[in-house]
Amino acid sequence: MTKQQAGNPAETSRDDDSQMVSVEHFIGKVVRENRTNQGLTIAELAEQSGLSRGMVSKIENGQVSTSLDSMVNIARALGISMSTLFRNFEGREGNAQHVKAGKGMEVVRRGTTKGHTYHLLAYDQGPVKLFEPFLITMDDEAEIFPTFEHPGTEFIYMLQGKMEYRHGSRSYLLQPGDSFTFRGSVPHGPERLIKLPIRFITIIMYGQTQGGDT
CATH class of the missing domain: 2.60.120.10 (Jelly Rolls)
Structure with missing residues (x-):
């Protein structure tokens, strides 16, 4: 564990906890989509959530296992609920096939x-x-x-x-x-x-x- 991680054991690197990779990337994708949809920069989200810009960037790129406190702060800053962050996490991707009209x-x-x-x-x-x-x-x-x-x-x-x-x-x-x-x-x-x-x-x-x- 690095010195930076030692200050907050809950936010470990993805290399230390490979089982959390899918969760990290999913949360990161949801955070990034909500931020960009609201026209916020990483710096603005960092300021509103009380996190550093570097931490917000790592969260969005799935590079850290985010603590519960950090997720709560980000959700509040984005104006969404915690349940929204995980709403589709268990959803299956599937292999749907869409054939447009006249394209059969x-x-x-x-x-x-x-x-x-x-x-x-x-x-x-x-x-x-x-x-x-x-x-x-x-x-x-x-x-x-x-x-x-x-x-x-x-x-x-x-x-x-x-x-x-x-x-x-x-x-x-x-x-x-x-x-x-x-x-x-x-x-x-x-x-x-x-x-x-x-x-x-x-x-x-x-x-x-x-x-x-x-």
Whole structure:
């Protein structure tokens, strides 16, 4: 422990307490964001919190394990509560995927040659594909419709147009706002296009098996 640290054992360096590194960096990030959002300089925050500029800089850069007293003083100087400093600390980062409107990847599937346009709305799901969401467009009433069969469960949500959709021996009228869920292993597919263009979202949920074409 250095002479500087000896005066306040609670504020040790991150090298001495590696388990606190994630906490230090998280607190530092929150402090820096709140300070800059309020248009404060490090010097101004230091003055208002009663800490040195060097200490505030170290806190923001995650270089020290901050004492409770110092955190209280910083929170008061920033006008935030202690709970705000830790609000999202236990939150999981996750691997969310955001596909902007009109940016879904156009892919080739079995129905592509029959006039279906497929835009994949999520991808790179790992080695085991659990689901596939598509935006499907059909705008040619002269299409010859293939029959699909695949593992898993399929969900359809109609956005535009009107069509008759066959599943097994039954035919269903699908219009905007309708949803339709069925077992993918039973032969299925569009039977008659009534009002064009037709656009619908379809999600194929495979569970633990790898999916086939649709």
